Amino acid sequence: MSTELLDAPATQLDIDRSRGDFVYPESHEFDAGTGLSHDTIDYIATVKNEPEWIREFRHKALDTFLAKPMPTHWASHDLENIVFQNIRYYLANAKRPTRSWEDVPDDVKKTFERLGIPEQERKFLAGVEAQFDSEAVYSNIKAAVADQGVIFTGSTEGLIKHPELFKKWFGKVIPTGDNKFSALNSAVFSGGSFIYIPPGVKVKHPLQAYFRINAENFGQFERTLIIADEGSEVMYMEGCTAPKFETATLHSAVVELVAMKGAKIQYVTVQNWSNNVFNLVTKRAIAHEEAEVKWIDCNIGSRLTMKYPGVVLKGRKARGEVISIALAGDGQHQDTGAKMIHAADETTSNIVSKSISLGSGRSTYRGLVHIPKHLKGCKNNTECDALLINPTSRTDTYPAITVRGTGNSSQHEASVSQISQEQIFYMMSRGLTEAQAMSLSVNGFVNDLVRQFPMEYSVELKRLIDMEMEGSVG
Amino acid sequence: MFGQSREVQQTLKFMSLEIRNLHARIASNGTEILKGLDLIVEKGKVHAIMGPNGSGKSTLSKVIGGHPDYEITEGEILLDGTSVIGMEPDVRSRAGLFLAMQYPMEIPGVSNANFIRAALQARLPEGEELEATDYYANLYSKMDGLEMDRKFTARSVNEGFSGGEKKRNEILQMLMLAPKYCILDETDSGLDIDALRIVAGGVNSYRSPKVGMLVITHYQRLLDYIVPDIVHVLVNGRIVRHGGKELALELEERGYDFIREETAA
Numbered sequence: 030m031s032t033e034l035l036d037a038p039a040t041q042l043d044i045d046r047s048r049g050d051f052v053y054p055e056s057h058e059f060d061a062g063t064g065l066s067h068d069t070i071d072y073i074a075t076v077k078n079e080p081e082w083i084r085e086f087r088h089k090a091l092d093t094f095l096a097k098p099m100p101t102h103w104a105s106h107d108l109e110n111i112v113f114q115n116i117r118y119y120l121a122n123a124k125r126p127t128r129s130w131e132d133v134p135d136d137v138k139k140t141f142e143r144l145g146i147p148e149q150e151r152k153f154l155a156g157v158e159a160q161f162d163s164e165a166v167y168s169n170i171k172a173a174v175a176d177q178g179v180i181f182t183g184s185t186e187g188l189i190k191h192p193e194l195f196k197k198w199f200g201k202v203i204p205t206g207d208n209k210f211s212a213l214n215s216a217v218f219s220g221g222s223f224i225y226i227p228p229g230v231k232v233k234h235p236l237q238a239y240f241r242i243n244a245e246n247f248g249q250f251e252r253t254l255i256i257a258d259e260g261s262e263v264m265y266m267e268g269c270t271a272p273k274f275e276t277a278t279l280h281s282a283v284v285e286l287v288a289m290k291g292a293k294i295q296y297v298t299v300q301n302w303s304n305n306v307f308n309l310v311t312k313r314a315i316a317h318e319e320a321e322v323k324w325i326d327c328n329i330g331s332r333l334t335m336k337y338p339g340v341v342l343k344g345r346k347a348r349g350e351v352i353s354i355a356l357a358g359d360g361q362h363q364d365t366g367a368k369m370i371h372a373a374d375e376t377t378s379n380i381v382s383k384s385i386s387l388g389s390g391r392s393t394y395r396g397l398v399h400i401p402k403h404l405k406g407c408k409n410n411t412e413c414d415a416l417l418i419n420p421t422s423r424t425d426t427y428p429a430i431t432v433r434g435t436g437n438s439s440q441h442e443a444s445v446s447q448i449s450q451e452q453i454f455y456m457m458s459r460g461l462t463e464a465q466a467m468s469l470s471v472n473g474f475v476n477d478l479v480r481q482f483p484m485e486y487s488v489e490l491k492r493l494i495d496m497e498m499e500g501s502v503g
Numbered sequence: 504m505f506g507q508s509r510e511v512q513q514t515l516k517f518m519s520l521e522i523r524n525l526h527a528r529i530a531s532n533g534t535e536i537l538k539g540l541d542l543i544v545e546k547g548k549v550h551a552i553m554g555p556n557g558s559g560k561s562t563l564s565k566v567i568g569g570h571p572d573y574e575i576t577e578g579e580i581l582l583d584g585t586s587v588i589g590m591e592p593d594v595r596s597r598a599g600l601f602l603a604m605q606y607p608m609e610i611p612g613v614s615n616a617n618f619i620r621a622a623l624q625a626r627l628p629e630g631e632e633l634e635a636t637d638y639y640a641n642l643y644s645k646m647d648g649l650e651m652d653r654k655f656t657a658r659s660v661n662e663g664f665s666g667g668e669k670k671r672n673e674i675l676q677m678l679m680l681a682p683k684y685c686i687l688d689e690t691d692s693g694l695d696i697d698a699l700r701i702v703a704g705g706v707n708s709y710r711s712p713k714v715g716m717l718v719i720t721h722y723q724r725l726l727d728y729i730v731p732d733i734v735h736v737l738v739n740g741r742i743v744r745h746g747g748k749e750l751a752l753e754l755e756e757r758g759y760d761f762i763r764e765e766t767a768a
C-alpha cells in the first residue's frame with residue numbers, strides 16, 4: 030500500500046481521552062425486547078424513522094436469515110449454542126443493562142489498569158456506565174475532516190441524509206444472502222459508520238470509529254459502508270484493545286468497502302470482546318482499477334470469532350491485502366482468514382496471517398484465493414503461521430487456492446511452530462523469567478505485523494500479549 | 504584445600520563458583536553424562552576446559568545454568584557459597600552467572616537492543632525503569648569495543664547471524680550484563696582470525712579480580728589470547744587432569760589419547 034498512508038502517524042491525532050463534557054442530546058430509550066420476528070423489524074424501522082425501502086430490505090433479509098441453515102457443516106458447532114430468541118436485537122441508549130463495578134471480574138479490572146485506561150472509560154467498557162462521553166472526541170474528528178468534504182457519520186444518518194450515495198453501494202459488496210449472519214445483520218443492523226471520501230481527498234488522520242460508536246452505544250449489529258472515491262485515501266480504525274465487557278452475547282457486523290479507481294483504503298480492527306461473545310462478522314471490499322484495499326485485523330477477544338475479510342479485485346491492477354493476528358486463549362476459538370477474489374487482469378493480493386493459541390485456545394485459518402483462467406498477470410501471496418503455546422492448544426489451516434490460467438501465480442507458505450524450550454532457556458539464562466521469555470518470543474512472532482498497526486494500538490497489543498503470557502505460564 | 508585454614512576456606516567459598524562431585528544425567532533417558540566432576544573457579548581467575556567431543560563440556564555449562572534437560576543426581580553447585588540447585592535459570596543469571604553458548608539461539612522478531620534491554624531491566628527492582636539514554640550509550644560503547652556494526656542493535660537476536668557474529672553477540676551480552684562468573688562454551692569456534700583477536704580482547708577487558716571465568720575450547724589458539732591460569736581436561740564426564748597453560752600446548756601436540764591411556768592405566 031502507499032507509503033504515505035502507512036507512514037501516516039496515528040499518534041498525530043490529538044485525542045484527549047480524559048475530556049468528556051458531552052451530555053447526550055436526546056435520551057431515546059428504545060428496546061425491541063428479546064426475540065426476532067417481523068414485528069421486531071417493524072419496531073426497529075419505526076423508531077429509527079427509516080425510509081420505506083430500508084424497512085423492506087430488512088424484512089426480506091429476515092426471511093433470508095430464517096431460511097438459511099447454520100453453516101455448521103464447515104464451521105464450529107458452538108454456533109448451535111446461540112439462542113436467537115433470547116437476544117435483544119435493538120436496544121438504544123439508556124436502556125443498556127448496567128452492572129455494578131463490584132460485579133466486574135478482577136482480571137478485566139486488572140487489564141484496564143495495565144492498559145492505563147482512564148477511570149471513566151473503564152466503567153463504560155465494563156458495562157457499569159451506560160454511556161461513555163466520547164461524543165466530544167468524535168465531533169472533533171468529524172469537524173476536522175468535514176472541511177475536505179468527507180462524510181463521517183452513522184449508518185442511519187448516512188442512509189437518511191445521503192440516500193443517493195448510500196443506496197448505490199449498500200448491500201452491493203455483501204449481498205444480504207452472502208451468509209446467514211450477513212442476512213441477520215441486514216435485518217436488524219443499527220450503528221456502524223457511513224463514510225464518503227470525495228475524489229482526490231487524502232484524509233490525513235485515521236478515522237476512529239471507537240469514539241463514534243461508543244457515543245452511540247451501539248456495536249452489536251454494526252453496519253459500516255465506506256466509499257473512497259477516485260484517487261482518495263483513508264484509514265479507518267475500529268475497536269479498541271481494551272476488553273469490552275458485554276452482556277449481549279451475539280455480535281454480527283457487516284462492513285462494506287468501496288475503493289473507486291486509484292483509491293486507497295486501510296481498515297484497521299482490534300477486536301477484544303469479552304469471552305462470552307459470538308463475533309460473526311462479514312467484511313468485504315471492492316477494489317476498482319488500480320485501487321488498494323488493506324485489511325489489518327487483530328482478534329484477541331470473544332468466545333468464537335468468524336471473520337474472513339475479503340477483497341474483490343474488480344479493476345485492472347487492483348491490489349488487496351489482509352494482515353491478520355489472532356490470539357486464541359483458553360476457551361476461545363478464533364476462526365479467521367481472508368478471501369481474495371481476482372476478477373481483473375494484473376490484480377495482486379497478499380495475505381499474511383499469524384495466530385497464537387494458548388491453553389485450550391484454538392485458531393483456525395481459512396483462506397480463499399480465486400484466480401480464474403481467463404485472467405492474465407495475477408499474483409497472490411499467502412503466508413500463514415501458527416504458534417502453539419501449550420500442549421492443549423490447537424490450530425487448523427484450510428487454505429483454498431484456485432489459480433488457473435497461464436501467467437497467474439500464487440505462492441503459499443504455512444507453518445506451525447512451538448516456542449522451543451531451547452529458546453526459552455536461552456532467554457532465561459539472560460535473566461528473564463519464563464513468562465517474560467514467553468511474551469518476548471510471542472511478541473517477536475507477531476512483531477512484523479504489529480508494526481503495521483497504528484502506534485497506539487501496537488503498544489497496547491504488546492501489553493496485552495504480555496498479560497496473556499503471564500497467565501499462561503502460571 | 505589442604506593446608507588452608509578454615510577461615511581461608513570460608514572466604515574462598517564466597518569468592519568462587521564451586522562444583523563438587525557433580526553427577527548429572529539426561530532427564531529424558533537417564534544417561535549419566537557428568538560423573539563426579541570437581542572444579543572451583545575463583546574470582547579473578549580464568550580456567551580453561553578442554554576435552555574430546557562428547558565428553559560433557561557443554562553439558563557441564565548447561566547444568567550450571569539450570570537447563571531443564573538435565574537432572575543432578577549427586578553433588579553441589581555453589582555460587583559464592585550458595586547452592587543454585589533447584590533455582591530457575593533466570594534466578595541464576597540474575598545472581599551473576601553467564602553462559603556464552605556454543606549454539607546461541609535465534610529469537611525472531613525481537614531486536615538485539617530490546618532483548619539486552621529486557622535482560623537488564625529484569626535486574627532492576629520493581630518499578631524502576633532502565634534509563635534509555637544511558638543504556639544506548641553503554642550498548643554502543645560495548646559494541647564499538649567489539650567492533651560490531653550498529654545495525655546489529657535493530658536486527659533480531661541472532662537471526663541470520665553468521666556463526667562468528669553469533670559468538671560476538673554472546674560476548675556483547677556478557678559485557679552488558681556484567682556477570683560475576685562467565686562460562687564461555689567454544690566462543691572461538693566460528694570466529695575468523697581477526698574476530699578471534701577482537702572478541703578475545705573484549706573478554707580480556709572484562710577480566711578482573713571480581714570475575715571468574717571458565718573458558719571451554721578445543722584450540723590452544725584461543726588461549727594465546729585469553730591466557731588461562733589453569734587448564735583442565737574433561738574426559739567422559741570427569742576432570743582427569745589439571746595443569747598450567749602449557750598443558751594446552753601439550754594436548755594440541757599429542758591429542759587426548761595419551762591422557763585417556765594414562766587415566767585408564
Ligand SMILES: Nc1ncnc2c1ncn2[C@@H]1O[C@H](COP(=O)(O)OP(=O)(O)OP(=O)(O)O)[C@@H](O)[C@H]1O
Nearest residue numbers: 529536554555556557558559560561562563572605
Ligand atoms: N539433551 C541431550 N539429549 C541427548 N543426548 C545428550 C543431551 N545432552 C548431551 N547429550 C550427549 O551427552 C554427551 C556430551 O555432550 P556435550 O554437548 O556436553 O559434549 P561436549 O563435550 O560439549 O562436546 P563438543 O566438544 O562436541 O561440543 C554427548 O554424547 C551428547 O550427545
Ligand SMILES: [Mg+2]
Nearest residue numbers: 560561562605
Ligand atoms: Mg560442546
